[in-house]
Amino acid sequence: MTSPDQTVLVAVQSKGHVLLATHYNPDGDALGSLLGLAEILEGMGKQVLRYLEEPVSPLYRFLPGCGHIQTDMEKVRNFVAEAQGDIVTVCLDCGDEKRLGSNSQELIGFRPMMVIDHHQGNNGFGDGSWIETHRSSTGEMIYDLAEAMGAEISTRAAECLFAAISTDTGSFRYESTSGHTFAVAGELVRRGVRPEIISNHLYDNYTLGRLRLMQEVLASLEMHERDRIAIIRVTQKMLERTFTTMEDTEYFINFPRAVRSVRVAVFLKEVAPGVVSVSLRAKGQCDVSLIAAQFAGGGHRNASGYRIKGQTLDAVRDSLLPLLRQGISA
Numbered sequence: 001m002t003s004p005d006q007t008v009l010v011a012v013q014s015k016g017h018v019l020l021a022t023h024y025n026p027d028g029d030a031l032g033s034l035l036g037l038a039e040i041l042e043g044m045g046k047q048v049l050r051y052l053e054e055p056v057s058p059l060y061r062f063l064p065g066c067g068h069i070q071t072d073m074e075k076v077r078n079f080v081a082e083a084q085g086d087i088v089t090v091c092l093d094c095g096d097e098k099r100l101g102s103n104s105q106e107l108i109g110f111r112p113m114m115v116i117d118h119h120q121g122n123n124g125f126g127d128g129s130w131i132e133t134h135r136s137s138t139g140e141m142i143y144d145l146a147e148a149m150g151a152e153i154s155t156r157a158a159e160c161l162f163a164a165i166s167t168d169t170g171s172f173r174y175e176s177t178s179g180h181t182f183a184v185a186g187e188l189v190r191r192g193v194r195p196e197i198i199s200n201h202l203y204d205n206y207t208l209g210r211l212r213l214m215q216e217v218l219a220s221l222e223m224h225e226r227d228r229i230a231i232i233r234v235t236q237k238m239l240e241r242t243f244t245t246m247e248d249t250e251y252f253i254n255f256p257r258a259v260r261s262v263r264v265a266v267f268l269k270e271v272a273p274g275v276v277s278v279s280l281r282a283k284g285q286c287d288v289s290l291i292a293a294q295f296a297g298g299g300h301r302n303a304s305g306y307r308i309k310g311q312t313l314d315a316v317r318d319s320l321l322p323l324l325r326q327g328i329s330a
């Protein structure tokens with residue numbers, strides 16, 4: 001474990017108002033870090049605004065503090081104005097300023113901005129940044145930030161951070177899961193987290209529609225390169241037929257990834273008409289962050305993604321396959 005960057009630490013500690021933001025389409029780590037840090041800062045007597053571009057997906061609504069999330073930029077502007085300079089913006093789990101979403105330009109203007117993240121290829125936007133790519137999750141870093149500030153971590157905050165770490169490590173299974181990750185998780189449990197309850201919410205709480213959607217998505221499975229590349233897809237039609245949303249596809253990619261022969265699993269998502277989002281998950285040597293970077297995307301060595309407009313799912317697959325072939329044979 002390393003300690004938090006001093007600029008980030010001092011900025012967060014010294015300001016009375018904190019604006020928190022994360023990437024669009026937030027995952028468990030993004031939300032858990034944001035909500036956990038919000039609880040910690042409020043415990044220190046600070047005014048906090050939890051900003052998200054869109055309302056929280058039902059999957060994560062059990063997280064403490066969800067009800068305080070603001071999606072209205074007007075509220076953000078007022079919060080900033082009322083702070084009269086006694087404010088810092090903290091951007092969490094977001095590797096790139098564009099991933100802040102459709103209001104990124106305006107959010108970037110709320111200075112000073114501090115960045116706390118573990119994504120490879122984070123370009124260090126902001127006035128101060130604390131980026132450690134070997135970390136399991138941003139949630140783990142928030143725990144260390146709280147410790148460094150001498151701040152109390154309530155049960156509510158601990159629940160948020162535990163959910164963040166659990167989701168970003170695939171339930172403490174991925175390569176980035178370190179001894180320190182387990183130590184932090186242990187501390188969070190000591191503060192009142194009940195892992196079985198968090199896991200119930202995260203992993204045993206799905207709708208029947210999601211199971212039917214899974215049926216359709218898994219039926220789309222294609223195997224390439226002697227079963228080393230697995231590709232699944234989801235279309236808007238599938239979502240309509242099963243009364244589900246794109247959020248219901250979370251973790252689907254783990255099924256093809258779990259096949260013994262598979263080196264890279266790909267999930268093609270028609271997120272809107274003419275817009276394809278691509279998720280890549282690798283096992284072993286293939287660095288899929290390099291492949292995503294070729295399409296202006298980003299991520300980690302074993303998990304990355306990108307977006308393409310104006311192409312069919314088949315065309316996106318066809319442009320990706322040659323790079324994957326190279327990646328798995330490198």
Ligand SMILES: [Mn+2]
Pocket residue numbers: 029030093118136137138168
């Ligand atoms: Mn993360």
